[in-house]
Amino acid sequence: MNAALLIIALTALGALLLGLRARRGKDMDLEQWSVGGRGFGTILVFVLMAGEIYTTFTFLGGSGYAYGHGGPAFYILSYGCLAYIISYWLLPPIWRYAKQHRLISQPDFFARKYDSSALGVLVAVVGIVALIPYLVLQLKGLGIIVATASYGSIGSTPAIWIGAAVVTAYVMVSGVHGSAWTAVVKDTLILAVVLFLGIYLPLKEYGGYTAMFTAIEAAKPGFLALRPTGESIAWFDSTVLLTGLGFYCWPHTFGSLYTAKEERAFRRNAALLPLYQLILLFVFFVGFAAILKVPGLTGGDIDLALFRLSLQHFDPWFIGVIGAAGVLTALVPGSMILMSSATLLANNLYRAFRPDAEDRTVTNLARGLVPVVALVAVWFTLSGGTTIVALLLMGYAFVTQLFPCLVASLLPHNPVTREGAIAGICVGVATVAATSLTHTSFATLFPTWPEGVRDLNIGIIALVLNLVALTVVSAVTRRRAAVPAE
Amino acid sequence: MAWVRYLAALPFLGLLGGVFFFNRVTPLVFGMPLLLAWIVLWILLTAAIMTIIYQCDPANADEPARRTPR
Incomplete structure (x- = not known):
């Protein structure tokens, strides 16, 4: 066993013990298990909400996107910033309503606001379909990280099994308490590792940032800005806006916002999180440093840029530390996703058809479903296939379709009816599925229109059709409701 | 100071x-x-704008700790 593998194994073991220990002194009913009894202070809420953002996607994908795409990677920095601004006004009313009605999950919120259990089931199904590929992505990343950082002494398949088993164990026992405490460790480690790499590697390889970016600009002019076509300004603006709106529509994000003890935590975080996400800047610097030093990675391999460059510089023990940080970026969000999926299945699908089920039964069912969901995700991860990639791209677009009726439900007089909300979500989700599966884009729909239109993110069409359906159906059903029954 | 919240439009x-x-x-900058x-x-x-908004928002003023029965 080499030093790197030892460090990664110890970290995984530490995460497991910390996660299991987190339940101590808690009576685990569903409210305690899923949303921590709504007793988390600012710091735990902060790491939970920030922790969901710093996933394997940002660690490997962020550096890989900077390496492979250059300037367009900056969109990742921008959408978070806008989402945090929205969060200042969006999250407190959601939290207040959830606390008042003792809501556990995201579908609970929609079902209660619109007084419609059908809407709750719909939102739960959309959430599960979006969450599973997200979990698969974390497990895939975990496999890559462990296989690379252990110098191949553990393959990615056993790593995925072990990782899934660790998460399953502590989620079943501790629920969100386990995620919160491992998130604290993860954020500390990732902050230290990323800052170090993002400063050390450009200095060591080029002598400084100015020299590094000058060299990249000389070798690939314009690579560090948006493209004239394709990933252009229109692409950037539409993608940043859509992703920013979808940011808080994930089921596991609702779960972590319900954990807060007081609503001020969200407003305070809205000012802190933009600064915190500047960590991504250093992730990008690593990716940029790799452009000229480990050239030739293409396709899915661009995600390996960070590790390939690090392997040239550091001893095995430090590769182990990077690997350990990477493993935690997979385990923590993975645990939140796993718990949310199990909660949705038990609390929003099972209970919808068995309204008289006791709380005890639903709690036990949710915990019992954790290994089932984990097995499904492992199966998808190992069987690979292109379907899951397509699903993954759709996931974000799916949950974004919840945004219009979420915002409408927070207005003093909600103009949207339950039929309108259901119609809007169905039309939006169907449009996303249709455009993704047929690889439709604005460029294929309007080949002769100017660049400014052709490069727009296709998700806009789904959102517009969603709004149209929501408005029309709401208007019709509202008028019918206004006619006095005779 | 209600106008302060409109500063939030600037980052967009x-x-x-x-x-x-x-x-x-x-x-290069x-x-x-x-x-x-x-x-x-x-x-x-x-970050600066959201800090200002937070400071000016009366909802964040320290109120005497309310005891909520649990």
Whole structure:
């Protein structure tokens, strides 16, 4: 066993013990298990909400996107910033309503606001379909990280099994308490590792940032800005806006916002999180440093840029530390996703058809479903296939379709009816599925229109059709409701 | 101080509108490509703006701790 593998194994073991220990002194009913009894202070809420953002996607994908795409990677920095601004006004009313009605999950919120259990089931199904590929992505990343950082002494398949088993164990026992405490460790480690790499590697390889970016600009002019076509300004603006709106529509994000003890935590975080996400800047610097030093990675391999460059510089023990940080970026969000999926299945699908089920039964069912969901995700991860990639791209677009009726439900007089909300979500989700599966884009729909239109993110069409359906159906059903029954 | 909250619109203008004017690599600013420096500037300004909004929002004023029965 080499030093790197030892460090990664110890970290995984530490995460497991910390996660299991987190339940101590808690009576685990569903409210305690899923949303921590709504007793988390600012710091735990902060790491939970920030922790969901710093996933394997940002660690490997962020550096890989900077390496492979250059300037367009900056969109990742921008959408978070806008989402945090929205969060200042969006999250407190959601939290207040959830606390008042003792809501556990995201579908609970929609079902209660619109007084419609059908809407709750719909939102739960959309959430599960979006969450599973997200979990698969974390497990895939975990496999890559462990296989690379252990110098191949553990393959990615056993790593995925072990990782899934660790998460399953502590989620079943501790629920969100386990995620919160491992998130604290993860954020500390990732902050230290990323800052170090993002400063050390450009200095060591080029002598400084100015020299590094000058060299990249000389070798690939314009690579560090948006493209004239394709990933252009229109692409950037539409993608940043859509992703920013979808940011808080994930089921596991609702779960972590319900954990807060007081609503001020969200407003305070809205000012802190933009600064915190500047960590991504250093992730990008690593990716940029790799452009000229480990050239030739293409396709899915661009995600390996960070590790390939690090392997040239550091001893095995430090590769182990990077690997350990990477493993935690997979385990923590993975645990939140796993718990949310199990909660949705038990609390929003099972209970919808068995309204008289006791709380005890639903709690036990949710915990019992954790290994089932984990097995499904492992199966998808190992069987690979292109379907899951397509699903993954759709996931974000799916949950974004919840945004219009979420915002409408927070207005003093909600103009949207339950039929309108259901119609809007169905039309939006169907449009996303249709455009993704047929690889439709604005460029294929309007080949002769100017660049400014052709490069727009296709998700806009789904959102517009969603709004149209929501408005029309709401208007019709509202008028019918206004006619006095005779 | 209710007008202060409208400051929150500025980062949207800066980030979504600014790219039309600053989508360039050179000149490097603090060693960063111009577009990246512009985005980083707006992230810092966003943090500042949200801090101001937080400070001016009466909802965040310290109130005597309410005892909520659990």
